[in-house]
Amino acid sequence: MKIVMLGAPGAGKGTQAKQIAAKYGVPHISTGDIFRANLKEGTELGLKAKVYMDQGQLVPDSLTLELIMDRFSKDDCRNGYVLDGFPRTIPQAEALTKALKDNNDRLDYAIDVDVPDENIINRMSGRRACAKCGGTFHIKYNPTKVEGICDLCGGELYIRNDDKPEIVQKRLVAYHEQTQPLIDYYRNEGILKTVDGTQDVDKVFEDIVAILEA
Ligand code: ADP
Ligand code: ADP
Ligand code: ZN
DSSP states (O other), X not given: OEEEEEOSTTSSHHXXXXXXXXXXXOOEEEHHHHHHHHHHHTOHHHHHHHXXXXXXXXXXXXXXXXXXXXXXXXXXXXXXXXXXXXXXXHHHHHHHHHHHHTTTOOOSEEEEEEOOHHHHHHHHHTEEEETTTOOEEETTTBOOSSTTBOTTTOOBEEOOGGGSHHHHHHHHHHIIIIITHHHHHHHXXXXXXXXXXTSOHHHHHHHHHHHHTO
């Protein structure tokens, strides 16, 4: 199973991708998570990516592609993956299509988690992430049992640097300019599926499972 999650920042791609990965036993691959992990470890890649991330801009394709191709070469990708936050530009999507084609392979679905911009700022301002396991919560829509503490691992929750409203605005601009065109790209490839991402988390997941098991 090879799936791409599409959708604006904060649409719920990560939340859904984690559940898909758990249900179908494929890895959840988030380029954002990999960049943040690199940043935490202070690697050169992390430091390079930070400059863009903090501005709400996309990291250059060359850097992103290098990172993801390396990730695809790992053993756990043999049975597929759920991609969350990659591809984010047409050149990235074309590089992915080509890399798969070279192995006589292709994606199964691109799932667009559709959420209008009006809802996004709300989602982002309440997002809390776990520094230890990458778990994602929301103070109102998906609260943890104990405030500030991850339900999954007991780690401490933090607010992402780029979830400030003014940076979220910039990320939305980048999304509309550079990432939204992927919806048509995958529609043309015949693998686009759209789910209504304004529904609650469980209902969105139900709709995705229905698509995957159709
Ligand atoms: P969200 O899911 O909230 O949009 P991510 O964690 O996916 O956030 O991404 C955070 C930031 O990491 C992006 O704003 C961008 O700077 C960078 N990033 C992640 N994935 C990519 C990608 N495929 N191409 C370019 N930049 C990326
Ligand atoms: P993305 O990976 O697309 O940036 P996330 O999965 O991190 O998005 O979700 C963004 C925020 O919105 C998180 O705080 C998450 O808990 C919350 N969220 C995710 N899905 C929903 C939903 N269906 N309804 C309400 N809030 C949601
Ligand atoms: Zn955790």
